[in-house]
């Protein structure tokens with residue numbers, strides 16, 4: 239009985255934390271699954287506007303996966319479950335303004351404070367063709383390259399892509415990844 243329970247527990251935890259091979263996507267876009275029918279995705283702000291600064295990564299509604307800025311992913315170090323992201327247009331990395339709650343994602347031309355994220359997904363869709371769903375039920379958790387920092391990427395209504403303490407029951411932290419036709 240105890241043995242069966244252990245197998246079930248292992249199965250369940252494997253099911254909620256799959257590493258998708260994001261590095262194999264030619265380009266991708268990251269979508270807030272809970273917003274606007276899944277059409278709210280990462281973009282880069284090109285002008286300063288109120289609390290938003292030029293270069294900040296923001297949430298922007300666009301029903302086309304390639305309608306906003308698009309990104310690429312690379313694995314970090316020898317870990318296959320950690321990723322850094324780059325803007326396809328400039329090849330600059332996505333950085334983080336800090337490691338605490340309320341820190342935001344931004345373009346990092348200097349390569350300082352690169353965001354290293356552990357990306358766990360519920361489902362990976364192998365070999366997406368064109369503008370297709372590549373992964374869903376994903377959680378992006380900031381790490382220092384070694385340890386999880388318990389800060390997750392969240393959709394927030396003030397438009398900037400922010401970090402907040404990880405919370406699996408918060409739909410605003412439920413992200414999807416689309417491949418982008420180049």
Ligand SMILES: *[C@@H]1O[C@H](CO)[C@@H](O)[C@H](O)[C@H]1NC(C)=O
Nearest residue numbers: 403404405406407408409410
């Ligand atoms: C986690 O998210 C849920 C749903 O938004 C919320 O009700 C709950 O208070 C959050 N938990 C914490 C610890 O913030």
